[in-house]
Amino acid sequence: xxxxxxxxxxxxxxxxxxxxxxxxxxxxxxxxxxxxxxxxxxxxxxxxxxxxxxxxxxxxxxxxxxxxxxxxxxxxxxxxxxxxxxxxxxxxxxxxxxxxxxxxx
Numbered sequence: 512x513x514x515x516x517x518x519x520x521x522x523x524x525x526x527x528x529x530x531x532x533x534x535x536x537x538x539x540x541x542x543x544x545x546x547x548x549x550x551x552x553x554x555x556x557x558x559x560x561x562x563x564x565x566x567x568x569x570x571x572x573x574x575x576x577x578x579x580x581x582x583x584x585x586x587x588x589x590x591x592x593x594x595x596x597x598x599x600x601x602x603x604x605x606x607x608x609x610x611x612x613x614x615x616x
Contacts, residue, residue, distance in 0.1 A: 513578045515607055520591070521570035521599040524557070531571045534596050538573070545586050547579035570598050576605070
């Protein structure tokens with residue numbers, strides 16, 4: 512059974528001018544290749560970190576809302592862990608959307 516998920520990815524776009532758009536398109540293809548059906552992509556823009564925990568002090572935030580089987584999450588985590596342009600990733604299972612109620616005539 513497919514569940515709804517939210518994936519917050521922080522991208523390393525340092526040194527790449529319009530690189531965020533290309534990276535996001537590549538990530539969308541990776542989601543669909545693993546069997547996820549993307550509902551929405553929210554580009555949250557570049558944000559400064561509260562503190563620098565590594566080599567970056569800012570990152571480009573992107574939020575993906577998608578439907579997928581539970582085993583797809585592990586595959587995506589593994590794939591994106593190896594991707595140099597994905598700095599951080601966080602996944603959250605969402606409640607399924609309620610079915611629309613038809614209005615009584």
